[in-house]
Structures are given as C-alpha cells and as structure tokens.
Amino acid sequence: MLKALKTFTPQSNLFHIHRHEEVPETHSAETQIFRSDTFSASLLIEGEAEYKIGMKEYDMKSGSFYFMSPQHLRYYKKTKPWNGFVFLFSTEFINQFSKTNIYREYPFFQMDANVQLKLKTKQIAELTNLLSKLIAIYESNEKDKLKLIYHYLSILLITSKKWYFEQNGQKSKLKDSDLLSKSFYDLLESHFFDIATQKAEHLFSVSDFANKLNISTNYLSDTIKKETGQTATQIIKERTILEAKSLLKSTELSVSEIAYFLKFQDTSYFSKYFKSATNLSPTQFRDKK
Secondary structure, three states, X not given: OOOOOOXXXXXXXXXXXXXXXXXXXXXXXXXXXXXXXXXXXXXXXXXXXEXXXXXXXXXXXXXXXXXXXXXXXXXXXXXXXXXXXXXXXXXHHHHHHOOOOHHHHOHHHOOOOOOEEEOOHHXXXXXXXXXXXXXXXXXXXXXOHHHHHHXXXXXXXHHHHHHHHHHHOXXXXXXXXXXXXXXXXXXXXXXXXXXXXXXXXOOOOHHHHHHHOOOOHHHHHHHHHHHHOOOHHHHHHHXXXXXXXXXXXXXXXXXXXXXXXXXXXXXXXXXHHHHHHHOOOHHHHHHOO
16 A cells, blocks of 8 residues: 555554654655555644545545545545654564454544544644654664553553543434444445455345344335435445545556456446446546546
8 A cells, every 4th residue: 555655664564653744755745546454544643644544535634634444445635734643563463462342442544433633732732742653663673672662552552442432422322323333334345345355246236134123125225225325235335435435546456457356247227326426437437647
C-alpha cells in the first residue's frame, strides 16, 4: 500500500509509522478506491481531507484520529496539507504477541463503526507523545524493538477505545429493526471481503442474505426499506459497484476478469449492470480521468 501511495518503504510487513509532513512530494494527494491488507490509523494535527471508508463519508480536520481495517474499502482526497502521524500494522504482527481478536477488542476497526474520533487539545498532546515514542523506537536499533512497539501500540489502542466509548457511548440494546439492519450491513461487508479474498462462491442476492439471517426475503426487504429508505437490492448493487470501481481503477484486470472476480457469470450482463448504475461502461469508467 505504501508503494502504491508513493510514500515510504517500510522496514517489514509487520509495522510501519511516519509523520505526514515528512511524506515525499511524490505522494498521491488523491487516491482511487482501494483496500489494504493492513490495519491503520492516522492523526491529523493540522490539515483536511475528504474520506470514504466503507460506505460512510467523512470530513477529516485538525484533531481527527481515524481508523481503517483490511475489510474497509477506502478513498481519500487531501484538501489541505497534513501534519500528524500515520501507522500501519498487520494481523501477523499482533499474533506474534497476543491472541487478541482485533475486531472484537477495538470497536473502531469494525465494519459498521464510526471510525473517526474528534480529539481535544489535551488528547492530541497525549496521543502525540505516544506516537512520537513509537517513531523513536521504530527508528532505533533496540534489541526488542517489535516487542516494545507492540506494547506501546496496545496502550495507544486501549486509550483510543476509551475515547471511542466516551464519544459514541457503550452499545445499548437495539430495537429489532436496528439490529437486523446492522446484521445485514455486517454480513454485506463480510461477503464482499470474502469476494475480495476469493472465498465466496457466488454474489449474494437478497434471498441469500435473508437465508443467512434466518428470515424471509420479504421481511428483510421491508425492514431495510423502512430503516434506510433504500431497498436491500439497491444497497447490494451500490456495494457491488463500489467494489467494481475499485478493481477497475486499482488493478490491471480486464473487464471480463473483473466480472468473473465479482462472480458475474456473464461479462455482457456485468457491463449492463455497471452502466445502469454509473451511466458509463466499465471501460469508459476506467479511462475517465
């Protein structure tokens, strides 16, 4: 990911950290929609950006601290120069020292989470101190460098979890329709992660999601429509198109290969499906600047 973004070469595939203001001028100020196989977090002490993480849009400003996981599709556009920090780590890094389930332990990495924290001046100072120590260790020749990084990272994530609950509240009991909508969105993102990692056998329809949730197709459709204003079919299509756009812009796969990757049985149908949502053919979208 760092290579694609034209920033730095990491020391390993386990952990990396750098300051935003030290990024080379070759860095991409705007990205295509993409997915990384790393967890990451970024603090903006100064600067602004437009972000899309999963299916949510965010305006990142001074004091924004935000999180991304391998399950999140993401896009950003830098609108004012950044000052702050970004760090990335892999599941393998955590597994070297702990059996912690990252998604279960830290809610801001979950698929449906509000991934943006808005920090106060005191919190920014506390976080800056931790991140500065992490950089110092990362750039050192310490014998137990990775172990030290892991422990500082754990302190940082535990502190962030406290702030997350202060801003978002502990999970309260949801009404049945809210719970069903959340379960649907969780399953939707999980399904597209399976597609991205080529573990899915076919592209799910509304009835497939209903079967997974042990409810009728009509009940799922009616509930989602009442809760979101969109039909389940529309939401599935929107998410499918988002994945297709990512593949068209960030890979060299042919349109036929992308259709197959997304579990469409027919390239012609995939092209019509894509054009009905974007008014562009897949090729036209790929060629569009």
